[in-house]
Amino acid sequence: MERRTYLKTGAGVLAGGLVAGCTGGGSSGQSGDGESTTESGGSTESTTQAETTESVVPETVVIGSDIPYRPFEYETTSGELTGFDVDIAAAIFEDQLGVDYEFKPTSFDSIIPSLNNNNFRIIMSAMTINETRDEKVDFSDPYFxxxxxxxxxxxxxxxxxxxxxxxxxxxxxxxxxxxxxxxxxxxxxxxxxxxxxxxxxxxxxxxxxxxxxxxxxxxxxxxxxxxxxxxxxxxxxxxxxxxxxxxxxxxxxxxxxxYGIAFREDDDAFLERVNEALAAIKENGTYDEIYSEYFAG
Structure with a gap:
């Protein structure tokens, strides 16, 4: 769980902060939420399979979050991004799904519209699940x-x-x-x-x-x-x-x-994978270890 970085606001920094992906024979680009897109040409069965996998789980998951919100997401005095949500993200995306993640600071009162405008893939920001929000996004299983x-x-x-x-x-x-x-x-x-x-x-x-x-x-x-x-x-x-x-x-x-992780309403397959990963870290004790680090006693 060493990766604790976040994206500065601004489209230029967002594009530069993500790792370019390649999913087959053609050249590749990248969308605003970290997903790779492959140009047409040279299509093979393996390329199609890779593209299908990539469409479910991006190689870099961009996460909208209101920072600072200690102890869920905040910077240390040395500038390192840390917090309960940050460590849970590392456990889900790096440890379970094998992909990178980046946090993108976003004002909380505009964070759901920003998600639905494709500025990032998900929200992890100590967000409470309620009926009003559930009309605009889908939520993972509760995690806090x-x-x-x-x-x-x-x-x-x-x-x-x-x-x-x-x-x-x-x-x-x-x-x-x-x-x-x-x-x-x-x-x-x-x-x-x-x-x-x-x-x-x-x-x-x-x-x-x-x-x-x-x-x-x-x-x-x-x-x-x-x-x-x-x-x-x-x-x-x-x-x-x-x-x-x-x-x-x-x-x-x-x-x-x-609290839940928020997804766009058309992102069912990715939500399912994240729920599976969340269940896994609860089952193997990782969740309890992270919880104890921030909320012991």
Whole structure:
């Protein structure tokens, strides 16, 4: 799992960052999502078979992802791309399917249209499976369970969900955290101020600066931020997990969600191969090893 690279935005970098493929006697080119295309001429049975295989699994899988979103995808201080989604991608594509992968940074609120515009082959970006998104993309089998949670400043006045009424709350645009905040806004008859940010780091900074009183976001990402600071804590209280008789974490949970890998709706064969690979890494223990590295305890 040494390959942790990503594509800078821009068509020129995308084209230059992919490995050119050759699937037979003719010269070959490459499409925007890393698939090889073979010009006509010199067709043989082996070439046809290779082209069929290539049409299912590209030799380089380009992955749209909102970066940074620690601990799922983020850069280290040395510029290395790492994270839970990155390691899962390595296990699925390199270890199981024997192909390369590249991450392409993409704003989360436009990531599904970008997928459907063929800017990349799949989305791996801590994306929750829900009905609204399922109308536009197809999802892999779930690979992670998360909760929408609330973090606040430790020295603030907010100690319960009710205390959020009338307060400014930070969320990331296009996320289910924003959706959970909107539901809470309805619960408060509109008396909740929502401040939306392009990236979750903007919401976190607004919390520290006192521009918002809370941030609503995925539990693991909130925890990654809160664990680095002494002045940020989870808002406590029972919520969706306890109400569903699940083993609830020791903080307020607004929703229960499952993450999936998103595919274009015409990509059934590739989705099936990825589901098989995902099942394999769960069966052979690789998934548990990666999970423990990022979410131990």
């Amino acid at each position: 369970t998360a909760y929408q949670t609330v973090i606040v400043r430790d020295d603030g006045e907010i100690t319960s969900k009710a205390d959020l009424e009338g307060r400014p709350v930070g969320v990331q645009k296009g996320t289910t955290g924003a959706g959970a905040a909107e539901e809470l806004q309805e619960e408060f008859d509109g008396n909740l101020e929502l401040n939306r940010y392009d990236q979750i780091s903007g919401a976190f900074q607004a919390l520290i600066n006192g521009q918002v009183d809370a941030v609503i976001n995925d539990n693991t990402v909130n925890a990654e931020f809160a664990n680095q600071r002494d002045d940020v804590v989870f808002l406590e209280g029972e919520g969706a997990a306890a109400e569903s008789d699940q083993e609830a974490p020791p903080y307020l949970t607004l929703t229960i969600e499952n």
